[in-house]
Amino acid sequence: MQLSSLVARLPYPSKAVQRALAIAAIVTQGGIGVTGSVVRVTGSGLGCPTWPQCFEGSMFPVSHPEYETLTQWIEFGNRLLTGVVGIVAALCVLAAWRIQLDHPERKRLVKLAWTMPGGVVAQAVIGGMTVLTGLLWWTVAIHFLASTVLVWLATLLLHAFNEGDERPRWRVAESGKALLVTLVAAMAGVLVAGTTVTGAGPHGGDPDTPRLQAPIETLTFVHGSLLAVYLIVLAVLGLQWLRAGAPKQLWRRYTVVWVVALAQGALGSVQYALGVPEALVSFHVLGSAAVIVTTAALWCAARDRGPVTSLSPAPAEAAPAGSR
Numbered sequence: 639m640q641l642s643s644l645v646a647r648l649p650y651p652s653k654a655v656q657r658a659l660a661i662a663a664i665v666t667q668g669g670i671g672v673t674g675s676v677v678r679v680t681g682s683g684l685g686c687p688t689w690p691q692c693f694e695g696s697m698f699p700v701s702h703p704e705y706e707t708l709t710q711w712i713e714f715g716n717r718l719l720t721g722v723v724g725i726v727a728a729l730c731v732l733a734a735w736r737i738q739l740d741h742p743e744r745k746r747l748v749k750l751a752w753t754m755p756g757g758v759v760a761q762a763v764i765g766g767m768t769v770l771t772g773l774l775w776w777t778v779a780i781h782f783l784a785s786t787v788l789v790w791l792a793t794l795l796l797h798a799f800n801e802g803d804e805r806p807r808w809r810v811a812e813s814g815k816a817l818l819v820t821l822v823a824a825m826a827g828v829l830v831a832g833t834t835v836t837g838a839g840p841h842g843g844d845p846d847t848p849r850l851q852a853p854i855e856t857l858t859f860v861h862g863s864l865l866a867v868y869l870i871v872l873a874v875l876g877l878q879w880l881r882a883g884a885p886k887q888l889w890r891r892y893t894v895v896w897v898v899a900l901a902q903g904a905l906g907s908v909q910y911a912l913g914v915p916e917a918l919v920s921f922h923v924l925g926s927a928a929v930i931v932t933t934a935a936l937w938c939a940a941r942d943r944g945p946v947t948s949l950s951p952a953p954a955e956a957a958p959a960g961s962r
Contacts, residue, residue, distance in 0.1 A: 651736060660730065663754055666727075671923055672923050723758055731748075741952060747948070750798050779833035779837055790934050824867045827864040831857065832861050836919075865899075898928045
């Protein structure tokens with residue numbers, strides 16, 4: 639109750655603030671995955687060999703004959719970004735909490751907001767496990783996949799700020815709903831398969847850490863095949879919507895998904911053909927975040943949760959006592 643009283647003293651977040659915080663959550667959750675890839679491709683994963691400290695007795699990089707200064711600061715910078723992600727996550731919770739004080743029905747919004755700091759804590763634990771195990775490929779994969787889930791949830795949070803909390807009503811036929819579920823499942827498969835390709839390749843973790851012992855050609859084929867499945871499902875979904883007459887909002891987002899997915903597929907092909915150059919790895923990770931965001935946006939657009947009720951504070955006489 640005391641905390642609620644303190645939160646109630648905060649200014650009511652405007653529509654612009656709500657949107658900015660949710661977008662910041664998407665950018666930071668996706669950005670930590672991109673900077674993590676920079677850590678991998680530069681071999682900086684053990685630049686700070688301990689966790690949570692960088693070195694025993696020091697939270698910061700120190701001069702050390704066995705560790706290059708640059709790799710230390712790349713890894714340390716990635717850890718610092720976690721703090722930025724945490725701040726944005728905390729602000730999202732405060733904004734959602736402040737909204738719920740005036741609009742008690744906004745429970746789903748608050749729950750989604752809490753997944754942001756919850757994810758930061760989970761990622762910190764996974765990151766510590768990754769360092770302490772010497773950057774084993776599967777721990778690096780889990781670290782990345784956790785980020786993909788948080789990017790998806792951050793996108794849902796962005797939409798939650800601008801929609802109601804009614805039971806979702808699908809704007810598409812039951813078959814369209816099934817295709818959307820299949821599309822999301824295919825995307826998840828592409829992401830998981832991508833981590834196995836990375837785990838078997840040159841950027842799976844520390845250079846001295848054992849790689850996934852599987853033919854990279856086979857893993858790449860599986861990864862590419864799952865992307866083909868994703869695109870086929872997307873095409874079938876478009877044909878179904880064309881026959882059913884889907885709303886314009888769905889078509890706009892559907893088109894964006896196609897553009898992003900094709901660009902990501904082309905980038906992956908170029909990356910493989912050129913022998914997986916370091917710079918393209920990070921761009922590919924950025925592209926995966928874009929695919930997640932656009933697919934999540936399409937998912938949200940296909941459902942109607944009713945009108946948003948919380949873009950402005952409740953009238954003083956209607957607001958709960960704790961929010962005055």
